[in-house]
Amino acid sequence: VSTERRELVVRWISTVGNYDYIFDWVFHDNGTIGIDAGATGIEAVKGVLAKTMHDPSAKEDTRYGTLIDHNIVGTTHQHIYN
Structure with missing residues (x-):
């Protein structure tokens, strides 16, 4: 029911x-x-040197985000609600 x-x-x-x-x-x-x-x-993004995760700068370029396309990192961030 x-x-x-x-x-x-x-x-x-x-x-x-x-x-x-x-x-x-x-x-x-x-x-x-x-x-x-x-x-x-x-999306909050920033430009970087790395085109792929195999590029020499990839580790540093993705320290605060994720490589989402060639030379573009989606930055890690939070949305906090009070």
Whole structure:
């Protein structure tokens, strides 16, 4: 046996720099409230010398990120919500 459930989602989106931060408040029909948060947008990248991970500069170039294409590193970073 299943029962129909409903929820109301109130969404707030804020653009800061190159990211869109999404906050959802989810009101469930049983009285509970859930909160979801996420980020989307343009990846923070930097140019590097390495074209592949076999290049001599690759180890240093990828110290703070991941080589995502020739000469482009996606930088390691965090999104912290308070």
